[in-house]
Amino acid sequence: MDYPQRGTLLEIEEGARFMPLFDAAGLIPCVTQDWQTNEVLMLGWMNREALEKTLATGMAHYWSRARQQLWKKGEQSGQAQIVKHVLVDDDQDCLLLKVALTGGAACHVGYRSCFFRELDPAAPGSPLAFLESEKVYDPRAAYGIHQA
DSSP: OOOOOOOOHHHHHHOSSOOOOOOTTSOEEEEEEETTTOOEEEEEEEOHHHHHHHHHHSBOEEEETTTTEEEETTTTTSOOEEEEEEEEOTTSSOEEEEEEESSSOOOTTSOSSSOOEEEOTTSTTOOEEESOOSOSSOHHHHHTOOOO
16 A cells, blocks of 8 residues: 655544555554553554554554564464554544454463563663563463473
């Protein structure tokens, strides 16, 4: 899909046309929230293909910067995301997906949210405190990873 060329600042910030701004690598950041609780689940990246597949199928697709490939969320783990709403920020350089989780988790290491740790900058060594105590699923089983 070809998106309209970005227009004036007024058109971008207050207009009704979708004119996403992809960065130099062809990516746009995408925050993902639970559609009912508004809990932040993850931050992903989309290229044009991921965005198009997400809009066409109603299932979240992302671009993996680490693996340099398109991926459908939950394709391997069963932890898919059904898209309920797609929002765009004021200058159209960031997306927000509101999703329903099919398996109860968004994090590829098994926790519900990818933001399962909190940083305490006042503590010596800035330790991370775990906010979730149990994983929703076993990522080793989902991804076929075996520990030695």
